[in-house]
Amino acid sequence: MNSLIWKIFYEFFKIGLFAVGGGPATIPYLMDLAEKYDWFTMEDVTNMIAISESTPGPLGLNMATYVGTDALGVLGGAWASIALTIPSIIVIVLVAKFLSNFSQNRWVKAAFYTIRPAVAGLIAAAVWNVFEVSLFVEEAGGRVFALKTFILFVAVFALMHIKKLSKMHPVIWFIGAAVVGCILKF
Amino acid sequence: MKEYLELYWAFFRIGGLTFGGGLSMLPMLKYELVEKKGWVDEETLLDCYAVGQCTPGIIAVNTATYVGYIRKKLSGAIVGTAGMISPSILIITILCLFLNNFLGNVWVQHALMGIKGVVCALMLNTVISLAKKSLVSPLCVVIAVAALVLALFTDSPTVLIVIVAAIAGIIYEKIKGDAKGKEDAQHE
Numbered sequence A: 001m002n003s004l005i006w007k008i009f010y011e012f013f014k015i016g017l018f019a020v021g022g023g024p025a026t027i028p029y030l031m032d033l034a035e036k037y038d039w040f041t042m043e044d045v046t047n048m049i050a051i052s053e054s055t056p057g058p059l060g061l062n063m064a065t066y067v068g069t070d071a072l073g074v075l076g077g078a079w080a081s082i083a084l085t086i087p088s089i090i091v092i093v094l095v096a097k098f099l100s101n102f103s104q105n106r107w108v109k110a111a112f113y114t115i116r117p118a119v120a121g122l123i124a125a126a127v128w129n130v131f132e133v134s135l136f137v138e139e140a141g142g143r144v145f146a147l148k149t150f151i152l153f154v155a156v157f158a159l160m161h162i163k164k165l166s167k168m169h170p171v172i173w174f175i176g177a178a179v180v181g182c183i184l185k186f
Numbered sequence B: 001m002k003e004y005l006e007l008y009w010a011f012f013r014i015g016g017l018t019f020g021g022g023l024s025m026l027p028m029l030k031y032e033l034v035e036k037k038g039w040v041d042e043e044t045l046l047d048c049y050a051v052g053q054c055t056p057g058i059i060a061v062n063t064a065t066y067v068g069y070i071r072k073k074l075s076g077a078i079v080g081t082a083g084m085i086s087p088s089i090l091i092i093t094i095l096c097l098f099l100n101n102f103l104g105n106v107w108v109q110h111a112l113m114g115i116k117g118v119v120c121a122l123m124l125n126t127v128i129s130l131a132k133k134s135l136v137s138p139l140c141v142v143i144a145v146a147a148l149v150l151a152l153f154t155d156s157p158t159v160l161i162v163i164v165a166a167i168a169g170i171i172y173e174k175i176k177g178d179a180k181g182k183e184d185a186q187h188e
Helices: A003-018 A023-036 A042-054 A059-072 A076-098 A106-135 A147-160 A170-183 B002-017 B022-036 B042-053 B059-102 B106-134 B138-153 B158-187
Strands: A136-139 A142-145
Touching (some): A003 A059, A023 A059, A023 A106, A042 A170, A042 B059, A076 B042, A106 A136, A106 B138, A147 A170, B042 B059
Antiparallel strands (some): A136 A142
């Protein structure tokens, strides 16, 4: 038995079971994995966020597919994605079968009242990691602040809050930023 | 068999045509499942969606599983989920096979440095909107800050932080319930 196959299954099964709050909630877990294994780096997570925002499908699934394919080859993507979704199937079928008013249950509501802010805090921490790997470049002499990327970030963030531009698809921002990055040689 | 194929294909379309997941998926779900297929009514769909949000896992997948279950029990849940995840698997697998050849290219590097700026902006927006939605009381603020500090400065496993937060919420509700019970008793 190849232990890597089962390790990937186990890790993504765990994410599927504990990432409460959908898409962005998987990012902290992915950052954990980047630290723990050499399957991918935090920088890969950042690239993956960009790819996920510009392709259909939820981030968690895209990331599972990416890691699986990278580590195990063509069928690895499907393998990791299936590992991620099995807990969903088990939990949802149990809820549908036995708990008719699950989302209205007093204790479920109570737990989510505090899970939501905790997840917000965890995501904020993960975003901090994204900032670190995006705004600093590793060079021979140590970490260098990527000033151009930082200026672009501030400019895009400001522009996104203009009403007319706020509904624009992320992929348009990515294409624009890629062009600017190439022209100004970021 | 035809019904399973239909179920698979409906969720395949939803998975393949929705960007961003989560909330942005609701209009597409409504169009496909309520208006076009009539498999569930809008209220049931919103219920499925609510359950999908407060169960672990990806919201899109959870909703697909739930609607599939309503249609065809366990086998429907599996077929619906398979349909939902197929487009992601296909698209990303193909992208990955090409992507690794491109990453070393110097122009791709320039482009990525630009793209990273946008990722930062998008993520900051995500955090702001999450904070607006979830920081609804002083207790929530304390928990969010605690989770942030623990995640940044300690090695606490993410899973543990989520579980502790859930327990805190349940204890808080219990204390609140007990206090209310006492108050009611005094009034009588």
